[in-house]
Amino acid sequence: MSIYWTASEEIMLPCIQDKYLKLDLLSGDHSFGHLISGEVKVIIADQTYILKPGDTWFCPRNQLATFIKYSKDGQPYKSITISLREERLKAYYTRHEPVLTPCQGHGIRSYGTHPLLESFFGSLLPYFELEEGIPPAIVSVKLEEAITILRTLDNTIDRCLANFSLPGKIDLVDFMEKNFMFNMPLLKFAYFTGRSLTTFKTDFKKAFAVSPQRWLTQKRLELAHYQLSEKARKPADIYLEAGFENLSHFSFAFKKHFGYSPTEVVGS
CATH class of the missing domain: 2.60.120.810 (Jelly Rolls)
Structure with a gap:
């Protein structure tokens, strides 16, 4: 939400x-x-x-x-x-x-x-x-x-x-690496990086050579895997922080990407 x-x-x-x-x-x-x-x-x-x-x-x-x-x-x-x-x-x-x-x-x-x-x-x-x-x-x-x-x-x-200025154009790669876990529309990512949606998508493809949606999903799943395997946290405790809205969708996406469920990760 x-x-x-x-x-x-x-x-x-x-x-x-x-x-x-x-x-x-x-x-x-x-x-x-x-x-x-x-x-x-x-x-x-x-x-x-x-x-x-x-x-x-x-x-x-x-x-x-x-x-x-x-x-x-x-x-x-x-x-x-x-x-x-x-x-x-x-x-x-x-x-x-x-x-x-x-x-x-x-x-x-x-x-x-x-x-x-x-x-x-x-x-x-x-x-x-x-x-x-x-x-x-x-x-x-x-x-x-x-x-x-x-x-x-x-x-x-x-x-x-007292600062009423709009966000200026900033480094897209740095911003996305720090904020990928925020589950928001691409239009919002574009706004916060000081770009139109079209320019954001163009700049993103140049920087990452993949679509924003695919890159965001992969980064969130990698973060979740790290929390499960290295921090020994439970799936129910980390899916929200990783940018997923509900546990069932997270589990489905995780298994599709890695080939095994979050509960099968050693350490979780």
Whole structure:
């Protein structure tokens, strides 16, 4: 399952009862969230983060990230997630001068327990009991508060929040080698490498001498095989991280490619 943040809700309280759920966040908006219960594994290229109850995170726009969300200790995954959209940020920065510190790079940011965060996210919970949802005027006030709190706690955040540029053309091979496990349409891969879909396919064929779909499947299966054989992990624990949507499809593709099932790999 993937989230593209196209819904009208800017403040959400998802509660997932399943054992786990994978979300590929492919967003043109920043997300700011607070984990209430459960656990989240966040995978960004070669980095992995574990978020626990009480943790607060910020994920910048145009950042590929896989969120694998689990129930934990008998409690379902539950969090408050806020989408900080470009139009709101542009309006905010017409009234507030950004402090543009040196670039801190991409990647998720996490924040420890702080009274401002506890007070802010705690104040949102009662609104979810309203059948009609949070009134638009209050949404505007709360989003302004969220931006102000982020700027108070993180003096480098303006470089990220006040940057409204589109992704530029980047090295395709390097990007694909780092991000092949993200299960998203080719159009999104093209966008994040600064290309049209047609140019992306042409450049990809020149670089890899194979179609994107075939290359992506092979890379994901190789990653899965490594995790099974070298890390002694179980198929059910790695198929999501390798870029597959469900275990049965992963098992079918794995056996078709290697000639034996994932459970037959030595070490798994």
